[in-house]
Amino acid sequence: MPKIVDPVTRRRAVARAVLSVVARQGFEQASLRNVADEAGLAVGSIRHYFADHDELMTFTMRELSRRIGDRIRAHADRLLTPDAHLDRPAATEELLAEFLPLDEARRQETGLWLVFTAAAYTRPELRPCAAELQNDLHTLIARVLHEARSAGGLPDDLDIDLESTRLAALLDGLAVQATLLPDRYPAQLLRQVLRRHLDALKTGS
Numbered sequence: 606m607p608k609i610v611d612p613v614t615r616r617r618a619v620a621r622a623v624l625s626v627v628a629r630q631g632f633e634q635a636s637l638r639n640v641a642d643e644a645g646l647a648v649g650s651i652r653h654y655f656a657d658h659d660e661l662m663t664f665t666m667r668e669l670s671r672r673i674g675d676r677i678r679a680h681a682d683r684l685l686t687p688d689a690h691l692d693r694p695a696a697t698e699e700l701l702a703e704f705l706p707l708d709e710a711r712r713q714e715t716g717l718w719l720v721f722t723a724a725a726y727t728r729p730e731l732r733p734c735a736a737e738l739q740n741d742l743h744t745l746i747a748r749v750l751h752e753a754r755s756a757g758g759l760p761d762d763l764d765i766d767l768e769s770t771r772l773a774a775l776l777d778g779l780a781v782q783a784t785l786l787p788d789r790y791p792a793q794l795l796r797q798v799l800r801r802h803l804d805a806l807k808t809g810s
Contacts, residue, residue, distance in 0.1 A: 616654050619644050620668040623661065624717055632724050635662065659730050666721045666734045673714065674741065677703045681745060685752060693756065694803070697749055701799060704742065704776045706783045707792040715784045739773070746772050750806070760809040768806060775802055 622644035626635045637658055641648045655661040680700040684693065706712035718738075725731035747769040753759045779798060783790035 612654060616664060617668060619646070619651060619654060619661065620665040623665040624669065627720055628713060628717060632720050637661070659728075662721075662724075662728075663730050663734065666725075666731055669714070669717055669721065670734055670738045673718070673738070677745070681749075684749065693753065693758065697753065698796070698800060698803060700749065701746070701772070701776065701803075702796060705779055705792075705795045705799070706787070707795060712784055712787060715780050719781065719784060742776070743769050743773050759806055763806065763809060772802065772806075775799075 619640065622640050623635050626639050626643050630639070637648050637651050640661070641651050644651070651661070655664065677700065680696070680703055684696045684700050703711075706715040721731060722735045725735045747765055750759060750763070750765050750768055750772075754761065754763055754765065775798070779790065779795055783795055
């Protein structure tokens, strides 16, 4: 009896193979042949699930975005659910820290995301995914700051849109620098910078 393969499971397995190749060899080396070898499949099997290389890379970028988003949403759901016993400043810091490469797994994840977003500069098919994650980041930060202001933790006159943009830029910048120069930007320093910024927001500075 032939083995039944779930298409979603197989597509995600192929995407993981793409990420493994990109992590070791770079974006341009993620050819159908190299990805098939990494996944232990024939090239024809890859073509069965993806029309072409562009579709494969776009799907992989969306899978990477989904992985990042799922992890962050778990923190967001906890923070944004009414709970009188929740330490909201600490929970806010933990949520925002998820955007930073605080350990090897997140450093590799951030590195992969940077590779794909850099590729999006010359590959238009990747740009919508890159834009969506950035928009999601800005929307989430805006919601977190709005909730904090409503709870009395931030000044009433705080410009949420401006501060969301500023905080997103801070997180992006720290992520890039810490991924490229991990020895100069250890996890403790990243947390200190984030905490200092959040403390400054409380005074409107």
